[in-house]
Every structure is written in C-alpha cells, then in structure tokens.
Amino acid sequence: MKRLLACSILTALAAASATAGDAQTPVFDPHYLSEQVKTLASDAFEGRGPATAGEKRTVAYVISQMKAAGLQPAGALKDGKRSWTQPVPLGRFEITGTPSFSLTMDGKSEPLTQGDQIAVRAAQDGSTSVDIANAPLVFVGYGVKAPERNWDDFKGVDLHGKIAVALINDPDFETGQGDFGGKAMTYYGRWTYKYEEIARQGALGLLIIHETAPASYGWPTVKNSNTNTQFDIVREHPAEVHSKVEGWIQRDLAVQMFKDAGLDFDALKKQAQTRDFKPVTLKGETFSAKFNVDASVITSQNILGRVKGSQRPDETVFYSAHWDHLGVGEPDATGDRIYNGAVDNATGTAALLALGKAFAHGPKPERSVVFLNVTAEEKGLLGSEYYATHPLYPEAKTVAVINMDAMDPHGPARNFTISGSAKLGLLDDLIAVAKADGVSYAPDPHPEAGYFFRSDHFSFAKRGVPAISFGSGDDWVDGGLAAGEAADKAYTKDHYHQPSDQWQADWSFTGMAHDLGMLYTLGSKLANSHEWPNWSRDSEFRAARDATADQRK
Numbered sequence: 001m002k003r004l005l006a007c008s009i010l011t012a013l014a015a016a017s018a019t020a021g022d023a024q025t026p027v028f029d030p031h032y033l034s035e036q037v038k039t040l041a042s043d044a045f046e047g048r049g050p051a052t053a054g055e056k057r058t059v060a061y062v063i064s065q066m067k068a069a070g071l072q073p074a075g076a077l078k079d080g081k082r083s084w085t086q087p088v089p090l091g092r093f094e095i096t097g098t099p100s101f102s103l104t105m106d107g108k109s110e111p112l113t114q115g116d117q118i119a120v121r122a123a124q125d126g127s128t129s130v131d132i133a134n135a136p137l138v139f140v141g142y143g144v145k146a147p148e149r150n151w152d153d154f155k156g157v158d159l160h161g162k163i164a165v166a167l168i169n170d171p172d173f174e175t176g177q178g179d180f181g182g183k184a185m186t187y188y189g190r191w192t193y194k195y196e197e198i199a200r201q202g203a204l205g206l207l208i209i210h211e212t213a214p215a216s217y218g219w220p221t222v223k224n225s226n227t228n229t230q231f232d233i234v235r236e237h238p239a240e241v242h243s244k245v246e247g248w249i250q251r252d253l254a255v256q257m258f259k260d261a262g263l264d265f266d267a268l269k270k271q272a273q274t275r276d277f278k279p280v281t282l283k284g285e286t287f288s289a290k291f292n293v294d295a296s297v298i299t300s301q302n303i304l305g306r307v308k309g310s311q312r313p314d315e316t317v318f319y320s321a322h323w324d325h326l327g328v329g330e331p332d333a334t335g336d337r338i339y340n341g342a343v344d345n346a347t348g349t350a351a352l353l354a355l356g357k358a359f360a361h362g363p364k365p366e367r368s369v370v371f372l373n374v375t376a377e378e379k380g381l382l383g384s385e386y387y388a389t390h391p392l393y394p395e396a397k398t399v400a401v402i403n404m405d406a407m408d409p410h411g412p413a414r415n416f417t418i419s420g421s422a423k424l425g426l427l428d429d430l431i432a433v434a435k436a437d438g439v440s441y442a443p444d445p446h447p448e449a450g451y452f453f454r455s456d457h458f459s460f461a462k463r464g465v466p467a468i469s470f471g472s473g474d475d476w477v478d479g480g481l482a483a484g485e486a487a488d489k490a491y492t493k494d495h496y497h498q499p500s501d502q503w504q505a506d507w508s509f510t511g512m513a514h515d516l517g518m519l520y521t522l523g524s525k526l527a528n529s530h531e532w533p534n535w536s537r538d539s540e541f542r543a544a545r546d547a548t549a550d551q552r553k
C-alpha cells in the first residue's frame with residue numbers, strides 16, 4: 001500500500017560516505033539496491049502475490065539473500081531450530097456468481113449494480129451465503145464510539161437485523177477542528193475501524209458513503225479493492241469483527257436514498273459532526289442482498305532474519321518491510337498484467353536486505369536486530385497483523401519497529417517524513433539522527449489521508465510497540481521541492497498500484513542509499529543502548545505500552 005510520500009535527503013551527494021555523522025556508519029551501495037529491486041520487480045516474480053508461484057520464488061530469493069547477507073534464520077521453530085519463515089494462514093473470500101443488491105422504497109424495488117453504485121466485499125464473518133431481505137437502514141453518522149473522547153454516534157440504538165449507513169473519516173475532518181485531531185485522521189476515521197465497530201454493535205452490515213475528499217481516494221479505488229478477492233487472518237470468532245455486509249455506496253446514491261426518506265444529506269452530515277447526533281432511520285426504505293461466498297484458507301509466509309544481540313539478545317529492534325504486491329491482475333492499456341511493485345515494495349525489501357547485510361558485517365549489537373519481511377500488506381496489513389498477534393520475540397521487549405514502504409529510488413533529498421502524524425520518542429530519535437546529517441523532518445503533508453494506518457508499523461503501534469514508517473523526502477538536492485513533488489505526483493498518478501510500477505534503468509538509488517545510513521544509525525543506537533522509546537503522553541497507543549512497563553526494567 002502507500003504512495004511515495006516523498007523522496008529523501010543529502011545536502012550534497014559528495015557527503016554520502018560521511019552521512020549519518022558516524023564513523024561506523026556503513027556506506028550503502030546504490031548498485032546493490034538497484035539490483036535487488038530489479039530482480040524482485042522482474043516479471044519472473046509475477047508481481048509477488050501471496051500464495052502464488054510468485055510467492056514461492058520471492059520467499060526462496062529473499063531467504064537466499066538473507067543468507068548471503070550473513071543473517072541467521074529467525075522464523076518459527078522447526079524441530080527446535082529457527083526456520084527462515086513464519087507460516088501465515090489467511091482466510092480467502094470470494095463472491096461467486098453475480099451478487100444481487102437492491103433498495104426498496106414504498107414497495108418499489110431498485111436493483112444496485114455491484115462496482116457501479118455499490119461495492120460490497122465478500123463476507124468474512126464465516127457465512128458461505130448471505131441472504132438479507134428488506135433490512136431497515138439506519139444512518140449512524142460517522143459510526144464512532146470513542147469513550148475517551150466522550151463521543152458515541154450510536155446512543156444505544158439497536159442495530160440487530162439492520163444495515164447501518166455511515167460517513168467516512170472522523171467527525172472533525174470537514175470543520176478542521178474538534179476532538180478527533182482536526183483535519184488529521186484518527187483511527188476512528190478509517191473504514192477498518194467502522195467495520196469493526198459495526199460488528200460490535202451487532203448490525204447485519206454497514207454501507208459507507210463514499211466521498212472523495214474525506215476518503216482521500218476516488219470511487220475506482222473503492223470499487224477495485226472491494227469487488228476482488230478478500231483476505232483476513234484466520235480468526236477463531238470472525239463474526240466478532242466482521243458483519244455480513246461490508247460495503248460502500250456512491251455519494252449520489254446516498255443523497256437520493258436520504259431524499260426518498262424525506263431527509264437532507266447535508267443537514268444530517270452537519271448534525272453528525274456534533275456530539276448530540278442521534279441515529280436516524282431511513283423511513284420506508286430497506287436494503288436486500290443475496291450472494292454466495294467461496295471461503296478457503298491459504299498459507300503465506302513472513303520471512304525473518306536476525307543478528308543476535310551480544311549482551312541482551314531477548315531485547316529486539318525490528319526493521320520491517322512487506323515483500324508482497326498485487327500479483328497478476330487486470331491488464332493496463334498496454335496489455336501488461338503483471339503488477340511488478342518496484343517502488344511498492346521491492347524498494348523496502350531491498351532496504352531490509354541492505355540493512356541486514358550492514359548489521360551482520362558491522363560491530364555486534366548489544367540487543368538483537370530482526371529483519372522482518374512480511375506478506376499480505378496489500379491485503380490489509382495481514383502479515384504484520386499475524387506477526388503482532390503471534391510474536392516470535394516478546395512484544396514487551398520489542399524496542400521499536402522501523403518500517404520501510406515505497407522508498408524513493410531517485411537522488412537524495414534534504415528532508416524525510418513518516419507516514420501520518422504521530423508523536424513518539426522513536427521519531428524524536430530519528431529527527432536527531434537526521435539533523436546531525438543536515439536532513440530535516442517534514443511532517444506528513446496529508447495527515448487526513450490516514451497513512452499512519454496504512455502500512456505495517458500500525459500492526460505494532462496498536463499494540464503499543466513504538467513504530468514508524470519512514471518516508472523519503474521531497475525536497476530534492478537536485479531540483480528542490482518542485483522536482484520532488486512532481487515525481488511524487490507522477491508516481492501516484494501513473495504508477496502506484498499499476499503494472500507500470502517497474503524498475504527503471506535511470507533510477508540512481510543514491511537517495512535511498514543515503515537514507516539507509518540514517519536508518520542504520522537509528523537502529524544501531526537503539527540496539528546499543530538501554531533506551532526504551534515510548535509514545536507521547538496523549539497518544540492513543542501509550543496505554544498499551546505502559547501496561548507492559550514492568551517487563552522492561
């Protein structure tokens with residue numbers, strides 16, 4: 001997932017060998033990075049889709065490169081010995097045949113076309129068939145229940161047997177000020193949260209009203225990511241987190257539905273931005289759905305290598321990056337069907353291998369350093385979610401997670417960023433390392449897009465583990481902000497999640513090589529200290545971390 005936030009660093013390329021201000025900082029080789037990305041993003045890897053031939057090839061290749069880098073296997077125990085991988089069982093859910101959806105108003109039924117007016121995911125609650133006839137519709141505002149903010153959109157309404165309808169993002173996105181971080185998105189603004197909350201509320205389902213600005217993406221993204229095959233980690237009680245109908249509807253349809261029920265969409269939206277909002281039934285209107293689901297379990301792999309700590313091996317610093325991309329899919333205009341994922345995320349995987357090599361060949365760290373190459377990020381952060389729920393090294397003694405997703409393959413920049421707005425000691429440490437190197441921190445320019453929740457560090461963050469996802473800077477040494485921003489835009493528009501995200505011969509990888517120096521220094525400092533970074537006092541992730549404080553004495 002994840003666009004290129006920006007690209008990164010360096011005041012002058014000539015300073016590259018002395019970057020990160022530490023005599024012990026290894027020099028990262030742009031050519032090594034380029035070759036790794038070229039290989040991982042080649043057609044032979046078939047777009048690195050989980051549980052495909054492309055996965056087999058990818059996993060074998062990454063293991064071979066971790067071995068060559070000098071890492072030790074750090075995956076699941078097999079016959080008392082660490083293997084290179086952690087098996088990740090994933091539920092796979094697909095709607096079979098053409099699903100049927102309709103709205104009924106005063107006895108008159110109107111069919112809704114999947115992918116056009118509505119986009120409903122294959123049910124993940126354990127149902128193999130969904131058959132809902134004339135369920136009442138209830139507008140629940142932003143669908144948020146946040147006790148610590150004294151906010152409850154549900155007000156005790158009984159949603160059993162009903163379909164909820166909700167807005168995307170959080171209640172203060174449009175006004176820009178309020179209890180949910182203003183324009184920045186809290187987790188309450190994410191559709192993943194809304195689905196989870198609606199399942200807790202016991203509703204039959206949720207239809208999220210798509211609006212481009214608060215969603216931060218257009219309808220095609222909603223359509224593409226909801227009408228294809230769905231994946232989830234295998235859960236014991238899936239209905240606790242998934243209702244039967246999880247979908248989106250187009251804004252125009254929502255406005256019409258409200259109008260037909262004698263309601264004004266814009267007026268109700270305004271109400272939903274206040275604490276006093278109460279759920280509103282769309283009188284006289286009902287929703288029907290009928291579809292079959294093919295559910296199966298596949299097994300994918302996380303890949304783990306490690307440099308064991310010399311003094312405190314049970315304390316672990318993590319670097320992470322996802323290896324998966326979208327595999328083989330719909331052809332683009334040129335007929336290309338392979339989604340190579342060069343930037344997203346062959347770059348992160350190459351970075352992980354380069355860092356592994358540097359640690360394996362450098363001075364032995366006091367704490368252990370694990371290199372975690374996760375699967376199924378593109379399917380909803382599932383590899384990292386699985387690792388975080390089945391940790392191989394104690395989470396309480398996981399010092400920090402430094403995630404890399406979609407790094408910029410071009411030249412160096414004078415700044416760097418992280419995904420989303422977050423306040424934590426780990427970021428302060430990175431800012432200090434970068435500053436010594438003449439590189440400044442540029443906060444995520446679009447915290448409302450919720451990027452904090454869209455890469456693998458989040459699976460750790462929500463369990464309290466200090467975690468950030470590094471983003472390359474956009475103030476290029478060569479060309480400044482104009483060049484960096486133009487490249488960022490071009491990537492998002494022309495290559496992000498498209499078959500054209502392919503390795504380019506003119507990519508210098510010098511920016512990435514520089515940034516890896518900073519990330520190495522950050523990890524090395526943590527791995528050679530007694531420091532336990534934490535979240536800021538007002539962070540929603542602080543309490544989870546503090547709960548295990550006694551294990552870090």
Ligand SMILES: [Zn+2]
Binds near residue numbers: 001002322344345377
């Ligand atoms: Zn990614």
